[in-house]
Amino acid sequence: MEKLNKKVYYHLPGLFEFYELYCVFLPLYRKHREYFYEWCEISSIYGSPADCIWGGGRAGFGSDNPEEALELMKEYGISARLTFSNSLLREEHLSDRKCNELCKLFEETGQKRNGVIIYSDLLLDYIKKHYKGLYFVSSTTKVLTNFEEFLNEVKKEDFKYVVPDFRLNKAFDQLKKLSNVEKDKVEFLCNECCWYGCKERKQCYETVSRKNLGENISEHICQAPEADQGYRFSKAMKNPGFISVDDIKNTYLPMGFSNFKIEGRSLGSALVLEFLLYYMVKPEYQIHVREEVYLDNMLDLF
Structure with a gap:
């Protein structure tokens, strides 16, 4: 492959949810850098x-010790992001003790090394005022499918990154017109499996937000074709919005885009490992990484 002028920066899922997986994967990433594409780096884990x-994303699980998750990120020089994208917050929710303690823990005054993935303007203003050492990412849960609305979001100074809806991934005629500064702020969601024609995506996210607020409501029932099959990477690869490794190398990087988000917090660690292998590891070394991870006696993949 011809040497690329820019690096790809991946933003990976499961800071807490897959903490144990990263405890095994990150040492491999450091020790055997030859296994990995030289043009990519891990920028953040959320x-x-x-x-x-x-x-506001899928309900968290996994490590219940934020200090250990944060320490792991510091050890490997990776940005830690809190997924605080609840779209339905009210004033009374801002005093939540647990969430405030997490912001205080993750804040590094003057550094802005760690960030918050956010939806609510109310929460944005609150965190800006009380925790100045955090940066902000505009969440894909806003479902920004209109390009002008997305562009307006990119232009907002509050956001270091903006994640558009996956249905804007291939809007190349408009994307190529962005300035270099704007392109650096765009973070594409690569591996979405949601039906391309879905009109209930925002409603689905709002259901998750309500559940996180403790409301006793039913799960959102997806009406998409084959929704009963759940997430399948093979199915995601056929999605018109899917971004492949070849797409990244041959289309997005030459256009000036370098930030890519991998989803999967609600999926099992075995499937997330497959994402990491596909997007980061050279094909001839994928078996080596897979063996190292699966044979680690301290890790139970599911």
């Missing part, structure tokens, strides 16, 4: 502990 009312 997630949320269980029972965070500010959370």
Whole structure:
């Protein structure tokens, strides 16, 4: 492959949810860098502990010790992101003790090394005021499918990154017109499995937000074709919005885009490992990484 002028920066799922997986994977990433594509780096890992009312993505699980998750990120020089994308927060929710303690822990005054993935303007203003050492990512849960609305979001100074809806991934005629500064702020969601024609995506996210607020409501029933099959990577690869490794190398990087988000917090660690292998590891070394991870006696993949 011809040497690329820019690096790819991946933003990975499961800061808390897959803490044990990363305890095994990251040492391999450091020790055997020859296994990995030389043009990619891990920029951040995102997630949320269980029972965070500010959370708006899939409910967190996994490590219940934020200190150990943060320490792991510091050890490897990776940004830690809190997924606080609840879209339905009210004033009374801002005083939540657990979420405030997490912001205080993750804040590094003057550094802005760690960030918050966010939806609510109310929460944005609150964190800006009380925790100045955090940066902000505009969440894909806003479902920004209109390009002008997405561009307006990119132009907001509050956000270091903006994650558009996956259905804007291939809007190349408009994306190529962005300035270099704007392109650096775009973080594409690569491996979405949601039906491309879905009109209930925002409603689905709002259901998760309500559940995180403790409301006793039913799960959102997806009406998409073959929704009963759940997430399948093979199915995601056929999605019109899917971004492949070849797409990244041959289309997005030459256009000036370098930030890519991998979803999967609600999926099992075995499937997330497959994402890591596909997007980061050279094909001839994937078996080596897979063996090292699966044979680790301290890790139970599911």
